[in-house]
Amino acid sequence: MGFDEHKEVGEKSGAKKEMINTDNEELDKLGRQMSDNSLYTTDHEEEDYEGKIELGPQFTIKEQLEKDKDDESLRKWKEQLLGSVDLTEIGEALEPEVKILSLSILSPDRPDIFLPIPEDGKPKSPWFTLKEGSRYKLRFTFQVNHNIVLGLKYANTVWKTGMKVDSTKEMLGTFSPQPESYTHEMPEETTPSGYFARGSYSARTKFLDDDNKCYLEINYTFDIRKDWLST
Template sequence: MKRGKSTEAGPSSSEKQENMKMSENPEMLTPHDDDDDADDGITGFVPGPLVPLKEQIEKDKDDESLRRWKEKLLGCVEGDFSGQMEPEVKFHSISIISNDFGEIVTPLPVNENQNGKAMFTLREGSEYRLKLTFTVLHNIVSGLTYINTVWKGGLQVDQSKGMLGTFAPQKEPYIHTLEEETTPSGVLARGTYSAKLKFEDDDRRCHMELKYSFEIKRST
């Protein structure tokens, strides 16, 4: 199973100086609005203002080490100078990987004909992973996180959270596999579940919110 490359982006020297100025003046910091998923412990800082990708590349040209670092990080996005500042994460597919059946790939967005149908079926007590394929466009997306919430019979029974990382725009899609999960066991665990998978960055931009359902059956 091939994992995608997670390219992490760091601040330039001028951005570090700006962040130091902001930390010295608390009035310049603007906290995020609270929402249902705000208190997740994943994001813990207020990011600086967005800067167009072309401007980020052209900054600090006289700093040789920063120039080489940016060439390594952003050398593959020379054609993505649209001027759009906000990053865009385009999800291509979601896969479920399990020893029960191997891998099932579902293209995104989900076909309307699949609405109301179980995306996959697992045996109780089995291990599985979700795998994502996505592309980052226009700008660096910082601190991309996920929250996967699961309900059964209208009651929330599970919620998992995690950090995917920081990604630079590139032509080739990223492939990222989430943490391994284990389905519950027992009579009460069997049945149909509904779930919502949500992806946000440090600026609380929601890049995708996927509602799906799955079934847990008796182990044979």
């Protein structure tokens, strides 16, 4: 997940754009945009989002509203964020809880692929198979409980034969606790094509917040083949 040949880097790691191997026509088709130091990154390297950030003391939702009552703009923002949330049902928890409920891959070329989320974060290999040169995007649903989650992020890193070929990071936003689930779709991407693009990849997906609390980590493998698997 994370193979768009044409989109701007945005939050992708590294500002310098570099093709994997400009001397090789097949590898050029991968069209990856990577930083110099991303070429030899192993899966033991920490993600940028994992740095230590001190955000100060935490408060329950009721405490946050009380302490901000004199700041009209901040109070209105939090009230708008909370919407119709029943504070009597939220409780007094300091830590938000984010549960990823479902993950699926959407492609105009085939029915949606629903990905089961294992409890240990290690799906059976390969977790899914993508067709080379196909358009696809990731959709996931999640639920927030107990407290407001600040700066929820999606981070995904992909390796092939030990070489990092993609690093995608996207800010999802700030969410209040509510009974209903949230749904988010990632931007559409295109899988690479060609002989060197096909094969097995390893990857790691994480969902983190501004305090670098990780709500889900999945380490998995996937394949890129000439065609979709038969359904």
